[in-house]
Amino acid sequence: MYLVSHPDEVKVISFRFGQGAEQIDKYIELGGYEQARRAIDMGPEAIINEVKASNLRGRGGAGFPTGLKWSFVPKGMDRPKYILVNGDESEPGTCKDRPICEYDPHSIIEGTIIAGLAVGAKQGFIYMRGEYRYLLDIMDKCIADAYAKGFLGKNIFGIEGLDFDCMSHSGAGAYEVGEESALMESLEGKRGVPRIRPPFPAVVGLYGGPTVINNVETIASVPHVLRLGGAEYAKIGTDRNGGTRLFGISGHVEKPGVYELPMGYSLRKAIYEVAGGIKGGKKLKAVVPGGSSTPVLKADEIDVGMDFDQLAKAGTMLGSAGIVVLDETVSIVEFALRTIKFYQHESCGWCIPCREGTDWLKKTITRVYQGNGVSKDLDNIKYLAENMMGRTFCPLGDAAAMPTIGFITKFRDEFEAFLSENPPTPGLVLQQAPNLVQLAAH
Amino acid sequence: MSTPTTIFSAELAARLDRLVTLYPVKRSALIPMLLYAQDEIGYCSDAVVAEAAVRVGITELDVRNVLSYYSMLRQKPLGKFHIQVCTNISCMLRGGYEILEHCQHKLGVHENKGVTPDGLFSVEEVECIGACCWAPAVQVNYDYVEDVTPASMDAAIDKYRQLARPQ
Amino acid sequence: MAEVKTVNLTVDGKQITTPAGTLLIDACKSVGIEIPAFCYYPGLSLQGACRMCVVRVEKMPKLQTACTTPVAEGMIVTTESEEIAQSRKGILELLLGNHPLDCPVCDAGGQCELQDMTFKYGASGSNYVETKNHKEEQQWSPVVFFDRPRCILCYRCVRVCGEGMDVWALGVQNRGSSSVIAPNGGDHLDCEECGACIDICPVGALTSGAYRYKTRPWEMNHTATICTHCGDGCKTTLGTRQDNAGSEIVRGDNRDKSGINGDFLCIKGRYSFDFANREDRLTQPLVRQANGKLEPTTWEVAIEHVGKRLREVRQTRGGKAIGVIGSNRTTNEENYLLQKFARMVLQTNNIDHHRTADYPALLAALGGAANKAASLRDFEKAPAMLVLGNDPTEQHPALAWNIRTNVRTNRSRLYLANHADIKLRRQAKAAIEIPAHGYGALIRYLAGQESEFVPNDTATKFREALLAEPELVIAFGSEFRGRDLETLVAWALTLPNCKVAALGDYVNSRGAADMGVLPDFLPGYAPAAEGAGFADEYGAPLPTEPGMNLVQMMDAAGRGELGALYVVGSNPVSRYGVEPAVLANTFVVVQDMFLTETALLADVVLPAANLYEKSGTVTNTYGDIQLVKKASDTSGVRTDFEMIVRIADKMGARAQSMVPFGKGLRADLGQSRGAQSGEADRHAVWLAANNYEPKLSPFDPFATFDEIQRLVPSYAISRFELFSGADKAMRTDLVQIANFPADRADLVLPANDTLFTSGTLGRYSKVLHEVMESRETSPAETAAD
Ligand SMILES: Cc1cc2nc3c(=O)[nH]c(=O)nc-3n(C[C@H](O)[C@H](O)[C@H](O)COP(=O)(O)O)c2cc1C
Ligand code: SF4
Numbered sequence A: 001m002y003l004v005s006h007p008d009e010v011k012v013i014s015f016r017f018g019q020g021a022e023q024i025d026k027y028i029e030l031g032g033y034e035q036a037r038r039a040i041d042m043g044p045e046a047i048i049n050e051v052k053a054s055n056l057r058g059r060g061g062a063g064f065p066t067g068l069k070w071s072f073v074p075k076g077m078d079r080p081k082y083i084l085v086n087g088d089e090s091e092p093g094t095c096k097d098r099p100i101c102e103y104d105p106h107s108i109i110e111g112t113i114i115a116g117l118a119v120g121a122k123q124g125f126i127y128m129r130g131e132y133r134y135l136l137d138i139m140d141k142c143i144a145d146a147y148a149k150g151f152l153g154k155n156i157f158g159i160e161g162l163d164f165d166c167m168s169h170s171g172a173g174a175y176e177v178g179e180e181s182a183l184m185e186s187l188e189g190k191r192g193v194p195r196i197r198p199p200f201p202a203v204v205g206l207y208g209g210p211t212v213i214n215n216v217e218t219i220a221s222v223p224h225v226l227r228l229g230g231a232e233y234a235k236i237g238t239d240r241n242g243g244t245r246l247f248g249i250s251g252h253v254e255k256p257g258v259y260e261l262p263m264g265y266s267l268r269k270a271i272y273e274v275a276g277g278i279k280g281g282k283k284l285k286a287v288v289p290g291g292s293s294t295p296v297l298k299a300d301e302i303d304v305g306m307d308f309d310q311l312a313k314a315g316t317m318l319g320s321a322g323i324v325v326l327d328e329t330v331s332i333v334e335f336a337l338r339t340i341k342f343y344q345h346e347s348c349g350w351c352i353p354c355r356e357g358t359d360w361l362k363k364t365i366t367r368v369y370q371g372n373g374v375s376k377d378l379d380n381i382k383y384l385a386e387n388m389m390g391r392t393f394c395p396l397g398d399a400a401a402m403p404t405i406g407f408i409t410k411f412r413d414e415f416e417a418f419l420s421e422n423p424p425t426p427g428l429v430l431q432q433a434p435n436l437v438q439l440a441a442h
Numbered sequence B: 001m002s003t004p005t006t007i008f009s010a011e012l013a014a015r016l017d018r019l020v021t022l023y024p025v026k027r028s029a030l031i032p033m034l035l036y037a038q039d040e041i042g043y044c045s046d047a048v049v050a051e052a053a054v055r056v057g058i059t060e061l062d063v064r065n066v067l068s069y070y071s072m073l074r075q076k077p078l079g080k081f082h083i084q085v086c087t088n089i090s091c092m093l094r095g096g097y098e099i100l101e102h103c104q105h106k107l108g109v110h111e112n113k114g115v116t117p118d119g120l121f122s123v124e125e126v127e128c129i130g131a132c133c134w135a136p137a138v139q140v141n142y143d144y145v146e147d148v149t150p151a152s153m154d155a156a157i158d159k160y161r162q163l164a165r166p167q
Numbered sequence C: 001m002a003e004v005k006t007v008n009l010t011v012d013g014k015q016i017t018t019p020a021g022t023l024l025i026d027a028c029k030s031v032g033i034e035i036p037a038f039c040y041y042p043g044l045s046l047q048g049a050c051r052m053c054v055v056r057v058e059k060m061p062k063l064q065t066a067c068t069t070p071v072a073e074g075m076i077v078t079t080e081s082e083e084i085a086q087s088r089k090g091i092l093e094l095l096l097g098n099h100p101l102d103c104p105v106c107d108a109g110g111q112c113e114l115q116d117m118t119f120k121y122g123a124s125g126s127n128y129v130e131t132k133n134h135k136e137e138q139q140w141s142p143v144v145f146f147d148r149p150r151c152i153l154c155y156r157c158v159r160v161c162g163e164g165m166d167v168w169a170l171g172v173q174n175r176g177s178s179s180v181i182a183p184n185g186g187d188h189l190d191c192e193e194c195g196a197c198i199d200i201c202p203v204g205a206l207t208s209g210a211y212r213y214k215t216r217p218w219e220m221n222h223t224a225t226i227c228t229h230c231g232d233g234c235k236t237t238l239g240t241r242q243d244n245a246g247s248e249i250v251r252g253d254n255r256d257k258s259g260i261n262g263d264f265l266c267i268k269g270r271y272s273f274d275f276a277n278r279e280d281r282l283t284q285p286l287v288r289q290a291n292g293k294l295e296p297t298t299w300e301v302a303i304e305h306v307g308k309r310l311r312e313v314r315q316t317r318g319g320k321a322i323g324v325i326g327s328n329r330t331t332n333e334e335n336y337l338l339q340k341f342a343r344m345v346l347q348t349n350n351i352d353h354h355r356t357a358d359y360p361a362l363l364a365a366l367g368g369a370a371n372k373a374a375s376l377r378d379f380e381k382a383p384a385m386l387v388l389g390n391d392p393t394e395q396h397p398a399l400a401w402n403i404r405t406n407v408r409t410n411r412s413r414l415y416l417a418n419h420a421d422i423k424l425r426r427q428a429k430a431a432i433e434i435p436a437h438g439y440g441a442l443i444r445y446l447a448g449q450e451s452e453f454v455p456n457d458t459a460t461k462f463r464e465a466l467l468a469e470p471e472l473v474i475a476f477g478s479e480f481r482g483r484d485l486e487t488l489v490a491w492a493l494t495l496p497n498c499k500v501a502a503l504g505d506y507v508n509s510r511g512a513a514d515m516g517v518l519p520d521f522l523p524g525y526a527p528a529a530e531g532a533g534f535a536d537e538y539g540a541p542l543p544t545e546p547g548m549n550l551v552q553m554m555d556a557a558g559r560g561e562l563g564a565l566y567v568v569g570s571n572p573v574s575r576y577g578v579e580p581a582v583l584a585n586t587f588v589v590v591q592d593m594f595l596t597e598t599a600l601l602a603d604v605v606l607p608a609a610n611l612y613e614k615s616g617t618v619t620n621t622y623g624d625i626q627l628v629k630k631a632s633d634t635s636g637v638r639t640d641f642e643m644i645v646r647i648a649d650k651m652g653a654r655a656q657s658m659v660p661f662g663k664g665l666r667a668d669l670g671q672s673r674g675a676q677s678g679e680a681d682r683h684a685v686w687l688a689a690n691n692y693e694p695k696l697s698p699f700d701p702f703a704t705f706d707e708i709q710r711l712v713p714s715y716a717i718s719r720f721e722l723f724s725g726a727d728k729a730m731r732t733d734l735v736q737i738a739n740f741p742a743d744r745a746d747l748v749l750p751a752n753d754t755l756f757t758s759g760t761l762g763r764y765s766k767v768l769h770e771v772m773e774s775r776e777t778s779p780a781e782t783a784a785d
């Protein structure tokens, strides 16, 4: 991993990146833990109001207003409450929590403390995907340092009776565990199967206690919201989309990387200016704007501002802000196959439409891509995906169906080409996926 | 508190003893416990399952239910250096499959999760590992190798081979 | 009681009012709207996994699952529409894509919920051209087979095993489309083998070894009757098929769920009917020849021989030289008839059976109190339960099921006192451990009497909590008899709303006692000494002196004082370890299915039908009376009822005096009854008064049931309900035992059966054998847990 930079960036959460802020003293020198200390004096209501005013929306993908989420936690203390930080980052195309964990890990701890103060929780958990072992080690050291400085533990910041504990926790490889209720199951040592809602986590969550679940980036933004003030923070972004986001731009661009841009920044500019344009001067074919679950945009659909609302209007989503750029050489069918292969692999299997639907989608697209498709397959792909939409137990089913519907409607001609007499030659995805080949060989 | 007999090293046993005390329920320690155990033993063997069951106070069946869900946890040994090549979208666009094929070819392992005869390496096609902007990306055990080219992959493999040599 | 809040909603245009908190799926069901469901199962945890139950709830953006949505005030719901049908059809198509479409050979064909729904929603798997996954069917235990491709992952089996049985032997492994149901032993199951997972499986994925592919559901006859094993008396539905030796039972299940056992059956009720078809089943009468060998003969010869010899002994040595041993597994009618035969024809009170609970002491202690005897059903709803002694999981599996269900779904409080760490402890709110012989002391302590029990803190709290319970049911094991039992019941009667149950071991142990298969009690616990009323009814003098109990009979035999012993469905030689020499000088007649240890010593062995081959009634240990229906047939055997009547006949007793069949049956008895001559036929009067038809066959057990109902007040229950399959509690308030002797020998010998044993009968069950063997060799048993 390495840092990139562009003049259009507005460095709010990334301002400490590359300055050694993983060292607690450096972090403090750069203003660290000041906001947590301030938050103690502000009190819950003021913190929540500030966060509400900031128009900070969840960076995990759904874009739920963070202040509102916190305000759902019941007041009063009959059950322990928890803050659960979601560092499961596994959506293909997404690698924006990683730099925070590596370059500014204390901001996550500080944000967790502030969230705890806001809702009255005394314990925070930072759940990291199992693959991020080196980040877990960094986090563990930072947590230990924060304990040593008295920012965590008993009587934090020297205030009698004010306790807050925080620990990290490692996952072990499962995308679905990023879904908030499956995340709680996983933290409780179980299979990553989502829970029935209601009750929502804010009321009945971890160990039955009210729980706030936020993405790493959301939590890391919180100290900055307090630092700048809610209103100032909101101003950076667009209407109802406050602040900045870490956009991960990957795929066929000259300068891939994670860039901090204000909400609402132009997708076209992000690709052509910030990320240096299409790699090798090729032509753009399509863009997946917010991680693999967001419907694809065609090359002529990229004049859109990147915030939750504008992208929704454009028929897609901001999601995890992982922009994946596809040049003219990409086979959309191959891309669609690789995408559905992922969801088929990651479906937890709990509910029928997702478990069986992703499996049939994978099988059918594989067959088409092999040149063994039949004409009704294309309608059937759409039919299958549409039958999943809104009918699965958790949003993973939608996450698999939405991009598929996008590919097959926007690039149907490419699918049709595989049904023709002389289908295009399939790429490596087939050879390297023995399970796919075997299936199709029957 | 500590389990009387353990298959783990003293350090790991002590770490696991502590781990179960950190959460409101012991069971919460299960997934990291299995991962750490696997790091030491190489895989989640029957003995690992049995000990984990005792440590968190659930049945072995329940341990297996959980263990089989998580893709990093394995019930068979793999190579000492497990090469995990991401072929997901961002990596695929930048040659992830070519890297996978290169590794398989170079090490002579052709099925997914195949292990070299000397047990040193194994190769697996994996899903996105959070390195999309530095694609194509590979993880060798927990180490990231990013912006991989066939040449840099070869260099990395050589480096691990060196590491495995007795000094 | 607190007012239950109700909620009004509209479903498909119908107004519904239901208690708040009801799930939409149940609310709909209550007004006859059936919503399709695979994963929902009442009483088990909610899943929301199959998505079949989707409905449209107004103001909600997506279709909602009716199985997870609680009703809400003003909710407007549509349960059938094109959109909903399409959604369900889509699910079915996905399932069918991988599911074998060989319904005609599937074991669940005809009983499959997937098949039914596919038909209803017009789905077909034809959108998918890939070959289906096929994996070999696996055998997980002697009784459980798993066919993975048929599994739709509804998780019902996992939940019923875990939540319902508290066994947790099934899990889900892997994820996504590789998800699979897995047994705890890796490739096999270590469990209680109850088969609940099979019963609850909506498709043919889990099937039973006992009947697999033997027949098609629609080729079977189904008879709901009562399990022949433990004292809980579960209803089991036996599927039978005609074969050349009669009609064979091919499967037992619990699909109708109308029984006292609700959703439950244990391995014995579900599978252990296999003794009926054993090779070594007796199908011809055997008579010991001069050469000392038992040789087959005809029924005529055998019965004639028995009648003749018994008559000789009665004439030469008197009734006192004859002993009768009855059964724990014969019907009430047979037990009643047996005691009538003993007392009226053999002229003896030497009648007993293997006693497994001290029922006379229980009834004496209840002293005619009404509503103080707990039914098995009380344990599924009582807010608090106390279990003293026994191990219900092993010995009263249905009771254990009810207790667990009650704790789980009603948060009932379970109190436990035991000398062993029994499994139900996991459900207990409070438990105390006592020494094996400490039950008497414990009950005196609980009852506030002087006691050598030294209470610690736990015990003090235990007692206080019990005393604070506003409503309690108590089940106690055979640890309590005689005086301890009396203390226990007397204490229970002082508690508010308390009911008690004595736990005896076999299907009709209670019935044997109720029907007077005891040396000192006539039917309905009328003391033998006060048998005048019965003598009057029977039209013959009855011995009034209490007879010998089972042990005394054996002693008498050993001394050469027992001329004849008539054993019906019992194996005292094995149970009491009787030396063969003891019976050397006694003429022994045995009615049984097999050449048991006792039968081997007999002079005549008569092949008997088992409980599944006859009709009548049985009474479970709680006093719940239930109907037994004949399910199957084995050629060559006779019911004990018929044999008793025929032996009586050969001894010169008139069949009509044994069994009140035919019209005007007493008319010709007038002269012999002296003072009563000319008196109206009381039985006929009773029949007429109750609007019952006289029975026409001397072998009709319901003729005897008429007589029982007429002469045993506590059995005067609604036969309308009984015959329509309901269980009716025996009326303890109509039992009064005056002068119950304080020093009466209870002679209770607990059978100590486990889940996988069932006295002598269990030894003849192949399935129980296999399970025992598989457990002996199973490595997982020794593994740490
Ligand atoms: C299948 C699935 C995977 C998800 N993975 C992640 C993830 O890896 N990280 C994350 O922060 N949120 C993930 N989410 C979103 C979370 O459910 C949740 O909305 C989020 O953590 C809330 O935090 P936020 O409000 O700060 O975004 C995922 C959701 C779904 C449905
Ligand atoms: S949609 Fe269903 S199967 Fe898919 S991940 Fe969610 S719960 Fe699991």
Ligand code: SF4
Binding pocket: C150, C151, C152, C153, C154, C155, C156, C157, C158, C181, C197, C200, C201, C202, C203, C205, C206
């Ligand atoms: S085996 Fe039957 S009951 Fe169990 S999950 Fe599969 S379909 Fe459901």
Ligand code: SF4
Binding pocket: C227, C228, C229, C230, C231, C232, C233, C234, C261, C265, C266, C267, C268, C269, C270, C396, C397, C398, C399
């Ligand atoms: S619990 Fe008893 S009555 Fe019920 S099935 Fe089992 S043995 Fe038969």
Ligand code: FES
Binding pocket: A092, A093, A094, B086, B087, B088, B089, B090, B091, B092, B127, B128, B129, B130, B131, B132, B133, B135, B137
């Ligand atoms: S796609 Fe390869 S690391 Fe994300």
Ligand code: FES
Binding pocket: C036, C037, C038, C039, C040, C047, C048, C049, C050, C051, C052, C053, C054, C065, C066, C067, C068
């Ligand atoms: S019955 Fe409602 S989801 Fe299965």
